[in-house]
Amino acid sequence: MNTKICFFKMASILIISVALPSWAKPIDMSLPPATVSSLPTDSVYDRAYSLDENKIDKRLLGRNTGLLVGAGIGTMGLLYLMPSSFTNWDDDDDDNPAQKWWKNVSREPVWDKDDIFLNYIAHPYVGAIYYMGARSAGVNATGSFLYSFALSTFFWEYGIEAFAERPSIQDLIVTPVAGAAIGELFYLAKRHILEQGGCIGDSEILGKAALIAMDPMTEATELIWGKDKPMHETLALNSQPMLSKSGHLGYRLNFSFAF
Secondary structure, eight states: OOHHHHHHHHHHHHHHHHTGGGGOOOOSOEEEEOOGGGSOSSOGGGSOOOSSOOOOOHHHHHHHHHHHHHHHHHHHHHHHHSOHHHHOOOOOTTSOHHHHHHHHHTSOOBOOOOOHHIIIIIHHHHHHHHHHHHHTTTOOHHHHHHHHHHIIIIIIIIIIGGGTSOOBHHHHHHHHHHHHHHHHHHHHHHHHHHHTTSOBTTBHHHHHHHHHHHOHHHHHHHHHHOSSSOOEEEEEEEEEEEEOTTSOEEEEEEEEEEO
């Protein structure tokens, strides 16, 4: 992955995770509110610092994961629309996407030739975002590292990015390992900012910008659903008749679920 793609990936994760979900239109049929009493009554940031405590807000963890996966898929989709001169990916017209993915994952990872900034600063930052997605949901340090490892390895390197190129040795190691170290520093910094009322110095703007940069998934979740709003599952199911080009009458069925 070249430097332009990495910048594009980081920017897309921040933009898609924070801005895009807030544009979603409400769906038209609501189910009863979820039982809030089954959730932790306080945030991990309201409790004493611990590397080992595992008091997980499963709803927050699920939402953060959904945003991370959605941001990753959205980023990859945007990259696929870019010309090869931007992505530096090889165009292989002889292979369909499934064949290309299998060819990439079935061979050993490669030692890529990306620059130092990309491999040892940008990728660890993305790993830290993965880490914070779990850490802010109350997962302990070990579990957050495993969470970051799973996303960076199986979802990204051997998942959607493998449709374009072979997994990178540096990315498989540096992203989760350095990402966990940076992520724990982000976690401590976020605790400090929140203890100061969400400010850096006297500036709420700087404080909020830092929180978004260090933990975009949780900030996006709070933006969309809110910290104190009731949690609803929303279901929509509708159908309508349609006429095919061949003259056959059928029905179109749409189903959606939001949580």
